[in-house]
Amino acid sequence: MTPESLNNNSCKIFIDKCSFGRGVFAAQNITKGEVIFTFTGKIITLDEVLAKEEQSGGNPLQIDTTTYIDLEEPSVFINHHCNPNAGIVNTHTLVALIDIGKNEEIFFDYSTSMSENEDSWTMECRCSAADCRKTIKDLHYLPTSIKEKYLQLGIVQEFIVREHNSVGKISLT
Numbered sequence: 001m002t003p004e005s006l007n008n009n010s011c012k013i014f015i016d017k018c019s020f021g022r023g024v025f026a027a028q029n030i031t032k033g034e035v036i037f038t039f040t041g042k043i044i045t046l047d048e049v050l051a052k053e054e055q056s057g058g059n060p061l062q063i064d065t066t067t068y069i070d071l072e073e074p075s076v077f078i079n080h081h082c083n084p085n086a087g088i089v090n091t092h093t094l095v096a097l098i099d100i101g102k103n104e105e106i107f108f109d110y111s112t113s114m115s116e117n118e119d120s121w122t123m124e125c126r127c128s129a130a131d132c133r134k135t136i137k138d139l140h141y142l143p144t145s146i147k148e149k150y151l152q153l154g155i156v157q158e159f160i161v162r163e164h165n166s167v168g169k170i171s172l173t
């Protein structure tokens with residue numbers, strides 16, 4: 001069953017200005033593997049997402065084939081990075097992939113929650129990673145080595161893992 005909405009308060013983070021506008025920063029040292037926060041917002045359908053995009057845009061988090069979280073603060077402010085220090089597990093829980101120091105910005109790789117069903121989503125990236133992909137697309141466009149790393153870390157949304165397994169694009173072994 002899908003919850004009506006997802007709410008939580010995390011004292012581990014704060015919102016501040018950054019080179020991308022606003023971002024999410026660590027309010028304390030966060031240890032590798034630690035839960036940072038859970039993404040919060042109203043649960044909406046693909047139709048609602050498309051209607052929203054026509055009006056004002058928005059950046060909902062996809063958690064299942066046609067289910068999204070219409071992100072609210074603070075989760076709406078988390079930015080993408082091609083070499084992220086955090087990732088999403090259990091559809092909407094953000095965990096640290098490495099030790100994150102106090103006041104460091106927190107990022108995840110947006111491709112880990114982007115499914116090929118739409119296949120039209122792209123985003124220009126200007127992150128500081130040495131291997132920045134420049135144009136961010138759905139998961140299946142990732143280089144195999146990165147895809148496998150993310151799959152091993154368990155930070156690819158389950159619906160995408162299911163989809164890719166069913167069409168043989170990703171092997172989980």
Ligand SMILES: [Zn+2]
Pocket residue numbers: 081082083125126127128129131132133134
């Ligand atoms: Zn990048």
